[in-house]
Amino acid sequence: MANSDSKEVMVDLSPAIKVYKDGTVERLSGSPFVPPSLDDPTTGVSSKDITISPSISARMYLPKISDPNHKLPILVFFHGGRFVVESAFSSLHHRFVNVLVSEARAVAVSVEYRLAPEHPLPAALEDGWAALQWVASHVVEGSCIEKEPWLVKHGDFNKIYVGGNSAGGNIAHNMAIRAGVESLVGDVKILGGFLSHPYFWDSTTKKENNEESMPYKVFMFAYPLAPGGIDNPMINPLADGAPKLSGLACSRLFVCTSQKDQFREINLLYVEALKKNGWKGELELVDVDGEDHCFEVFNPETEKSKSLITRLASFIRD
DSSP states (O other): OOOGGGSOEEEEETTTEEEETTSOEEEOOOOOBOOOOSSOTTTOOEEEEEEEETTEEEEEEEOOOSOTTSOEEEEEEEOOSTTTSOOTTBHHHHHHHHHHHHHHTOEEEEEEOOOTTTSOTTHHHHHHHHHHHHHHGGGSTTOSSOOOHHHHHHEEEEEEEEEEETHHHHHHHHHHHHHTTSOOGGGOOEEEEEEESOOOOOSSTTOTTGGGSHHHHHHHHHOTTOTTGGGOTTTOTTSTTOOOGGGOSOSEEEEEEETTOTTHHHHHHHHHHHHHTTOOSEEEEEEETTOOTTHHHHOTTSHHHHHHHHHHHHHHHO
16 A cells, blocks of 8 residues: 555645645544543543444443432533544543543533535534533433433533533534524523633634634634635524524523634624624633643643633533
8 A cells, every 4th residue: 555655735725734636534633532531530420432323432431420310401512623633532621621531520411513525514513403402302202312321320401511622612603503493302492501712713713814714724624615615604603694692592501712713803703793782692712822722632631721621611510
């Protein structure tokens, strides 16, 4: 088999991904997969891998239980990775969700959604919605799914949160928007959401050389047939014709960005638009000085990361 160095490159989006003319996809970034653990040595959190559908799997997390009768918030989590790399099973996201679940005292379902280019967008959003509906279906008596014991025994279905970092934050936003239009099974409601450095972009915020920017290139690679291009409502929630932000179907929202993050400007515009467009929920914004994109996932042991995770855990726990 020919070495990738000798093959002709068709698409080069280094340092994220390359596609060769023979169809080979080479993911250049992303942390290695790690197995689940029934007793994480650092946090004591238990995790296991489950199957939601033939195309969707997930990693579930459960903190140490002190009171078996106390119901815990449920977090449906979406990992980052520009829609093209990373995984619910990767070491970065496994470590992050372990720490968050331990502090938040929540049951988490970390969704392994399909990645582009093998599965172009909006496949990831469809997988996210299917996973959210699967969680909601646990409230329905006699539903056709095999119910997950951790959710049935420990989950509080009045306290469902959606959240994620980067591309995962984008997906979480789109889940809350869709839930404002389509009902979840059993009339389950999303209580809150958190968007950490959400992957939003548009044609105007970064006018100079926008088409040469990595966020532009990667999104158009992941969703080449996107109606409206980079101003598709999936990536630009402020676009003309995008669903009204007042319809965001949650009553609490936590948004985090940071000083050096290339998405900071549009993230702050998103927060202002929420305030101006009639969304009536409780909004918490954290804008961290001196840090870069998703720093709390890449380096969770720093003081600023610990502080952010503690605030996020409090948001979910309370």
